[in-house]
Amino acid sequence: MGTSSGYGGSGSKEWKGARERFLELVGEGGSGDTQPAAPSNPQISVDGVGSAVASALLRDEAVSQHANAGFELSDILGFGRGGHSSHGSGGQDGGSDGSGGGERSQRSTRRQVAAGAARAGAAISGAYALRSGDAAALGQLGLNMDELRGLSTAEQCERLATAVVGDGVHPDDHALKKVTIEQLKAILAAETPPTAEQTVQSFIANWIFELGVVELLTVKVKKQLSADRIIQAERQLKRWLKSKVRNLSFPSGRLSPKEFANHTARLTAQALELIRSA
Numbered sequence: 001m002g003t004s005s006g007y008g009g010s011g012s013k014e015w016k017g018a019r020e021r022f023l024e025l026v027g028e029g030g031s032g033d034t035q036p037a038a039p040s041n042p043q044i045s046v047d048g049v050g051s052a053v054a055s056a057l058l059r060d061e062a063v064s065q066h067a068n069a070g071f072e073l074s075d076i077l078g079f080g081r082g083g084h085s086s087h088g089s090g091g092q093d094g095g096s097d098g099s100g101g102g103e104r105s106q107r108s109t110r111r112q113v114a115a116g117a118a119r120a121g122a123a124i125s126g127a128y129a130l131r132s133g134d135a136a137a138l139g140q141l142g143l144n145m146d147e148l149r150g151l152s153t154a155e156q157c158e159r160l161a162t163a164v165v166g167d168g169v170h171p172d173d174h175a176l177k178k179v180t181i182e183q184l185k186a187i188l189a190a191e192t193p194p195t196a197e198q199t200v201q202s203f204i205a206n207w208i209f210e211l212g213v214v215e216l217l218t219v220k221v222k223k224q225l226s227a228d229r230i231i232q233a234e235r236q237l238k239r240w241l242k243s244k245v246r247n248l249s250f251p252s253g254r255l256s257p258k259e260f261a262n263h264t265a266r267l268t269a270q271a272l273e274l275i276r277s278a
Contacts, residue, residue: 012060071118121260130148141257143160179210200264205238208271
């Protein structure tokens with residue numbers, strides 16, 4: 001199940017509404033030995049949850065504004081090295097204060113959806129560079145081709161993710177690294193790797209899903225529901241998100257790490273707008 005751990009969740013009305021929709025999807029009410037009934041129309045419920053999650057994320061941060069402004073590679077790599085972004089991002093009280101943060105505290109409400117997508121995009125570009133033998137692209141990420149080739153696939157994924165995505169303590173940061181490593185493994189372990197478009201589509205669906213789980217599965221919500229019901233609802237939501245992003249187009253051809261990162265951020269913003277209107 002997700003990556004929400006002991007996080008209490010944001011207090012905005014948008015996330016409160018999303019949690020209510022999630023409880024409807026699982027079956028509202030009940031705790032302890034009394035399990036809630038299944039929703040009467042699960043499809044409508046999962047539509048509502050997905051749309052509510054996208055709306056809340058777009059309210060937390062000006063995702064499209066940040067994605068369209070673009071990120072410098074030095075900003076992106078600063079996260080993995082404990083630095084700071086030049087872009088601000090909103091928290092539960094909404095809006096952007098223009099003072100982005102690198103690694104966040106467990107209690108911080110600052111959300112970095114666009115920057116997170118850019119970080120993952122840069123790491124993904126590194127995995128493709130490693131597969132194709134593009135030492136120059138890896139060098140732009142501060143990575144060494146020969147060093148990486150001496151590692152196992154699992155070690156390569158960890159090294160790429162840590163160097164670019166970083167090791168934050170906020171639940172969002174844990175979610176981002178988890179999703180990024182999943183995509184890196186798919187590229188580096190497969191005999192025939194997925195296309196960049198397939199990889200980015202998968203990342204976006206999983207990134208939005210994990211960000212949603214961070215907020216939906218608060219301690220309070222988990223006390224009301226059985227593990228089996230939560231897993232079932234998570235599977236529904238993840239399938240639904242994947243179906244919504246499968247027609248998103250990613251540029252073909254060779255992209256620099258910076259270009260790959262910024263295209264990933266912009267496509268994430270497009271996906272959120274699309275999902276919100278679902």
